[in-house]
Amino acid sequence: MDRVYGGYEVKTYEEQFYVDAVSGVTLEAYENEVLGIAGESGCGKSTLLKIIYGYVKPPLTVRSGRVLVDTGKGSIDVLSMDLEERRSRIWWRYISYIPQNAMNVLNPTSRIRDHFAEVLRLHQGLDREEAYRVAAEYVTQLGLPRDVVNAFPHQLSGGMRQRVVIALALIMKPRVVLADEPTTALDVVVQRGILQTLIERQRELRNTLILVTHDMGVHAMLTDRIAIMYAGKIVEIGRTEEVFEKPLHPYTRMLIESLPRLGDKRVRKGLAGQPPDLRSPPPGCRFHPRCPYTTDRCRREEPPLVEVEKGHWVACWLYAKK
Amino acid sequence: MAGHEAGKPLLELRGVTKIFRYGMFGFRFRAVDDVNLVMEDRPLILTIAGESGSGKSTLAKIILGIHKPEYGQVLYRGRDIHRLRGRELLWFRKEVQAVFQDPFASFNPLKRVYGYLYETVKNIVGISERAKIDAYIDEVLRSVGLNLDKVKGKYPHEFSGGELQRVAIARALLTRPRLIIADEPVSMLDASLRVNILNVFKRIREEMGTSFIYITHDLATAYYISDLIAIMYRGSVIEYGPIERVLTKPLHPYTQTLLESIPEPDPRRRSEWLKPIKLSGIEEKEFVAKGCKFAPRCPYATKRCFEEPPPEVVVNGVRVRCWLYYVKGSSPAEKR
Ligand SMILES: Nc1ncnc2c1ncn2[C@@H]1O[C@H](COP(=O)(O)OP(=O)(O)O)[C@@H](O)[C@H]1O
Ligand SMILES: Nc1ncnc2c1ncn2[C@@H]1O[C@H](COP(=O)(O)OP(=O)(O)O)[C@@H](O)[C@H]1O
Ligand code: SF4
Ligand SMILES: [Mg+2]
Ligand SMILES: [Mg+2]
Numbered sequence: 001m002d003r004v005y006g007g008y009e010v011k012t013y014e015e016q017f018y019v020d021a022v023s024g025v026t027l028e029a030y031e032n033e034v035l036g037i038a039g040e041s042g043c044g045k046s047t048l049l050k051i052i053y054g055y056v057k058p059p060l061t062v063r064s065g066r067v068l069v070d071t072g073k074g075s076i077d078v079l080s081m082d083l084e085e086r087r088s089r090i091w092w093r094y095i096s097y098i099p100q101n102a103m104n105v106l107n108p109t110s111r112i113r114d115h116f117a118e119v120l121r122l123h124q125g126l127d128r129e130e131a132y133r134v135a136a137e138y139v140t141q142l143g144l145p146r147d148v149v150n151a152f153p154h155q156l157s158g159g160m161r162q163r164v165v166i167a168l169a170l171i172m173k174p175r176v177v178l179a180d181e182p183t184t185a186l187d188v189v190v191q192r193g194i195l196q197t198l199i200e201r202q203r204e205l206r207n208t209l210i211l212v213t214h215d216m217g218v219h220a221m222l223t224d225r226i227a228i229m230y231a232g233k234i235v236e237i238g239r240t241e242e243v244f245e246k247p248l249h250p251y252t253r254m255l256i257e258s259l260p261r262l263g264d265k266r267v268r269k270g271l272a273g274q275p276p277d278l279r280s281p282p283p284g285c286r287f288h289p290r291c292p293y294t295t296d297r298c299r300r301e302e303p304p305l306v307e308v309e310k311g312h313w314v315a316c317w318l319y320a321k322k
Numbered sequence: 323m324a325g326h327e328a329g330k331p332l333l334e335l336r337g338v339t340k341i342f343r344y345g346m347f348g349f350r351f352r353a354v355d356d357v358n359l360v361m362e363d364r365p366l367i368l369t370i371a372g373e374s375g376s377g378k379s380t381l382a383k384i385i386l387g388i389h390k391p392e393y394g395q396v397l398y399r400g401r402d403i404h405r406l407r408g409r410e411l412l413w414f415r416k417e418v419q420a421v422f423q424d425p426f427a428s429f430n431p432l433k434r435v436y437g438y439l440y441e442t443v444k445n446i447v448g449i450s451e452r453a454k455i456d457a458y459i460d461e462v463l464r465s466v467g468l469n470l471d472k473v474k475g476k477y478p479h480e481f482s483g484g485e486l487q488r489v490a491i492a493r494a495l496l497t498r499p500r501l502i503i504a505d506e507p508v509s510m511l512d513a514s515l516r517v518n519i520l521n522v523f524k525r526i527r528e529e530m531g532t533s534f535i536y537i538t539h540d541l542a543t544a545y546y547i548s549d550l551i552a553i554m555y556r557g558s559v560i561e562y563g564p565i566e567r568v569l570t571k572p573l574h575p576y577t578q579t580l581l582e583s584i585p586e587p588d589p590r591r592r593s594e595w596l597k598p599i600k601l602s603g604i605e606e607k608e609f610v611a612k613g614c615k616f617a618p619r620c621p622y623a624t625k626r627c628f629e630e631p632p633p634e635v636v637v638n639g640v641r642v643r644c645w646l647y648y649v650k651g652s653s654p655a656e657k658r
Contacts, residue, residue, distance in 0.1 A: 040514060041512055143601070159601070163601075187374060188580060189583045190601060191585070192585070193600070193601035196596060214513065215585065217586050217587050220586065220589045221595045221596070222592075241589045244587065245589075258514040258517055259514075259517075259587050260517060260545065261542055261588070262584070263545070263569075269517065269518075269521075270519075271512075274482045
């Protein structure tokens with residue numbers, strides 16, 4: 001994606017404002033990679049994913065920018081299409097999206113097999129019987145019990161519903177999979193199993209998985225590269241090992257150092273203060289009110305994203321050539 | 323009643339069992355099942371950990387006297403808390419305080435938070451002079467990193483989640499409790515802010531000698547602040563002991579699985595974490611299983627595990643509920 005600006009235009013009788021949730025984000029995600037997006041809640045991760053998917057409905061608007069997806073036959077700008085076109089031409093097939101709290105999106109009145117049948121009918125023209133057979137076959141391949149397809153959503157545990165949603169998102173072998181906090185509400189054992197399935201499938205399809213989560217542990221276990229978001233902007237991006245080993249941005253450093261670890265009782269310090277209100281973000285570097293290294297320049301000018309080491313970028317005046 | 327009497331435990335749970343009649347499976351099940359715990363009377367932090375639905379909050383409510391168990395007793399400094407009346411009950415409410423997960427749910431949005439602090443001091447602590455009340459509130463707010471000026475006149479929504487949770491902790495501290503039960507007190511906060519609150523707990527423990535029961539599903543934060551840990555699984559405490567031992571040399575197969583599955587912020591652990599595990603589809607049956615509730619998922623399960631509930635055995639000062647540690651002829655952990 002290229003210099004995307006998007007946010008929420010909120011109009012009520014009393015007030016009118018704009019939430020600057022995705023502010024000039026440029027990102028590339030490659031074939032056969034898992035790109036992680038991390039950051040505190042409210043920093044714009046979900047908004048970013050919705051924009052990439054082209055799921056842009058009021059109050060969410062995109063003010064400028066492009067989202068290009070390589071379909072194998074040239075690239076298309078998701079944002080240039082209308083919603084109907086996105087739905088029929090690119091969703092499921094090229095990009096699929098696992099929204100936050102996805103396990104609640106299943107229609108409670110239809111059986112799991114009918115959820116699959118609908119997708120298979122729309123995108124592969126299968127009739128109902130065929131679709132049921134394909135679905136049952138497919139879920140067992142992903143390690144789910146076969147009779148899951150006959151259940152109604154409420155008969156399944158949260159973890160099982162989430163596995164179903166993920167299976168659905170992957171069935172058309174999309175080139176890009178967007179997953180928003182796919183396991184946040186689940187216990188760690190179930191989480192591990194689900195994320196293992198997700199990554200196995202990614203390796204099999206050699207596609208792109210963009211994984212959003214605030215859980216730095218999950219990023220460390222799963223992603224190839226990681227982008228750190230702060231208040232609507234990408235402040236650091238690089239190979240996951242490198243970012244954990246040598247975090248550059250003061251925010252990234254504090255984020256990683258604030259996390260308690262098993263077997264380590266050393267006193268830790270959490271971040272001071274709180275993230276800014278995105279209705280009126282601070283000028284200059286958006287992190288400056290919480291940063292221990294703030295200078296005058298940080299308060300005035302926005303730091304550019306610069307490449308400090310190959311493939312490791314950071315937006316902070318401590319690293320920009322003066 | 324002040325001063326820590328030697329000998330008598332601060333808190334003791336004996337065979338505590340809570341049965342719910344319409345849980346998520348439509349029949350009777352034991353949300354808390356024969357729990358035995360002893361907490362010595364000195365400043366300690368005990369973690370109760372387990373996945374969601376394992377019975378942690380139900381157990382907390384039993385200890386607070388909100389739920390009455392069907393079987394078993396909760397003794398606080400030797401007194402059965404479900405039989406306290408009148409003055410004794412008031413005493414218990416001063417001594418044992420609670421902090422819950424969502425601070426916004428604990429405060430009425432239309433009421434200034436200062437009002438809560440004021441009322442607690444006036445009605446429960448028993449100070450009546452306005453200036454003295456304010457001075458006391460200010461002192462307590464300072465112990466959680468706030469002060470009266472930052473709080474006075476404000477409504478709940480004018481605070482961040484972390485700040486309001488500090489106010490909730492301050493409110494709990496006003497009665498100078500000996501024990502605070504904190505049920506998922508940092509789960510709503512961003513990970514980078516959690517240690518700030520946990521550091522407040524540590525400081526209070528050191529400075530005021532308050533003990534804590536810290537309820538969480540996050541073992542890393544548990545390790546960071548606790549001395550003891552009880553791991554719950556489907557209503558049972560399956561392992562209980564010093565945190566150092568339980569989390570570095572876990573005995574119970576469930577504790578082992580749990581520890582291996584934690585995604586730690588350290589990419590060097592990745593290959594181990596990615597070793598495939600199998601998920602079962604039978605979660606629902608486990609609450610009512612006859613034998614060990616973990617048997618269907620346990621790699622070491624034998625026939626006996628499916629048939630008989632395992633006894634509680636003590637191994638090196640750790641209590642564990644698992645047949646693997648049962649030696650024939652040995653006496654299971656004595657039930658006091
Ligand atoms: N529908 C909406 N209307 C107005 N503001 C919104 C809406 N959805 C999200 N926001 C705001 O946009 C910002 C980014 O939110 P989000 O993308 O959900 O963050 P994250 O996923 O990182 O937690 C936040 O300040 C949030 O309050
Ligand atoms: N008041 C209640 N009535 C019926 N079932 C309940 C009640 N409270 C909790 N439960 C059930 O008891 C089990 C344990 O719940 P809880 O103690 O809240 O677990 P945890 O705090 O570990 O997530 C769950 O299955 C839950 O649905
Ligand atoms: S640019 Fe300045 S304020 Fe921003 S993170 Fe870097 S040093 Fe801190
Ligand atoms: Mg989100
Ligand atoms: Mg709970």
